[in-house]
Amino acid sequence: MKKIHVTTTVNDDNVEFLCDPRETLLDVLRDRLNLTGAKEGCGTGDCGACSVTVDGRLVCSCLVLGAEAEGKKIATVEGIAKGEELHPLQHKFIEYAALQCGICTPGILVAAKSLLEKNPDPTETEVRYWLAGNLCRCTGYDKIIRAVMDTAADMREAS
Amino acid sequence: MQYHRPTSFNEAAALANQATGETRFLAGGTDVLVQLRADIVTPDTLIDIKSIPGVGDISQAPDGSWTIGIAVPGAEMREHVQLGQDWPGLVEAMDLIGSTQVQGRATLVGNLCNGSPAADSVPAMVAAGVELSVTGPTGNRRIAAVDVPVAPGRTSLAKGEVVSAVHVPARGTNAGDAYLRFIPRTEMDIAVVGCAVNLSLDTEGTVTAARVALGAVAPTVLLVEDAANALIGSSLDDKALDRLASAASAACNPISDKRGTVEFRTHVAGVLAKRTAKIAYARAQGENT
Numbered sequence: 001m002k003k004i005h006v007t008t009t010v011n012d013d014n015v016e017f018l019c020d021p022r023e024t025l026l027d028v029l030r031d032r033l034n035l036t037g038a039k040e041g042c043g044t045g046d047c048g049a050c051s052v053t054v055d056g057r058l059v060c061s062c063l064v065l066g067a068e069a070e071g072k073k074i075a076t077v078e079g080i081a082k083g084e085e086l087h088p089l090q091h092k093f094i095e096y097a098a099l100q101c102g103i104c105t106p107g108i109l110v111a112a113k114s115l116l117e118k119n120p121d122p123t124e125t126e127v128r129y130w131l132a133g134n135l136c137r138c139t140g141y142d143k144i145i146r147a148v149m150d151t152a153a154d155m156r157e158a159s
Numbered sequence: 160m161q162y163h164r165p166t167s168f169n170e171a172a173a174l175a176n177q178a179t180g181e182t183r184f185l186a187g188g189t190d191v192l193v194q195l196r197a198d199i200v201t202p203d204t205l206i207d208i209k210s211i212p213g214v215g216d217i218s219q220a221p222d223g224s225w226t227i228g229i230a231v232p233g234a235e236m237r238e239h240v241q242l243g244q245d246w247p248g249l250v251e252a253m254d255l256i257g258s259t260q261v262q263g264r265a266t267l268v269g270n271l272c273n274g275s276p277a278a279d280s281v282p283a284m285v286a287a288g289v290e291l292s293v294t295g296p297t298g299n300r301r302i303a304a305v306d307v308p309v310a311p312g313r314t315s316l317a318k319g320e321v322v323s324a325v326h327v328p329a330r331g332t333n334a335g336d337a338y339l340r341f342i343p344r345t346e347m348d349i350a351v352v353g354c355a356v357n358l359s360l361d362t363e364g365t366v367t368a369a370r371v372a373l374g375a376v377a378p379t380v381l382l383v384e385d386a387a388n389a390l391i392g393s394s395l396d397d398k399a400l401d402r403l404a405s406a407a408s409a410a411c412n413p414i415s416d417k418r419g420t421v422e423f424r425t426h427v428a429g430v431l432a433k434r435t436a437k438i439a440y441a442r443a444q445g446e447n448t
Contacts, residue, residue, distance in 0.1 A: 004162060021162035021205065022195065044193045048260055057234065059263040063192045067162050068207065111259065132346050133258020
């Protein structure tokens, strides 16, 4: 099958790859670009473990084709920390132990970062609704929600 | 599978017309790519229509009517303040579909052409009187949203035809719309019953025009004229609301499934119609609900 040549930007790096037309952005990130932070949970857009942003918009990378990345700006969990310096959300998730097995964590970090960029002062209800598409079968969500709320408070204070 | 990225609707229509085997148009992909991955639909030709100029735009004409690009996702509609003020019911119906991530991609036209009887945005489009521009191999035509679905998973669009724009009428004065659905949880579910109501009032608060649409209670979304007639001429008194509920329930032709029985859906359609009409009426009177 003829492969498609795609030029795109991932975490501010220019990237080129060849992909099969059926390959998803998630497949491309993990198998061609070795960015394995985004996870495949369901593969059908239900669990959010593969969350990334495309041109700043939060999406499930399992429901985007690799070919659709042409000319876009993709951001993944790998771009959240600046080198060794963790993002405040990452610090707070460790402090609150807001993860157990960790499969959902990259998607939740990407989704929560996207929320705080749009709404620096969300209510608990707003956080819960925003993250309703990120399933976690370990934590019961409470620590995740508190970690996000506390990060938001810290970031508001710092700014 | 062939992947195409046309830069005009004429090119998209020509590609679809020449294609053999299964053809799908790709905008948000929240249905098409799920079906592709689950091997429910294995397209031979996939036509990505997001590179066509203007498909991501929301614009208002001087007469107050709106044109929504076929690739505008729910999240963009939700963030568009003026559209939400004019058509809160249409925006809230779209916003009920899926998660934040799905909202980043899912589109009105995708929801319509997927053909689900339970599609949330479709009753709202039908109640609003939305029309679609359709580009085909022999030219353009305009079609009402209510005439697109013909059966579960099937539309009235012919081979080579592609929806090229969504037209929402001007809101007008003393008018409002609303959408409610019943689901057994608070978020992220498929409608057991959906109801959209769109009302215009005179300055005394009498209903002068009404459109009532029901979802998930028949093979296609229904525009219920008897329900609208129950409201026209009234100021939404209890008698009019009871007539509305009876007409809505009488129009139902649902199935029983794990989400709800025939009896439950029929009853809930009436209850939801009343509640939705009250919200639309309050909005038409300028209340911010």
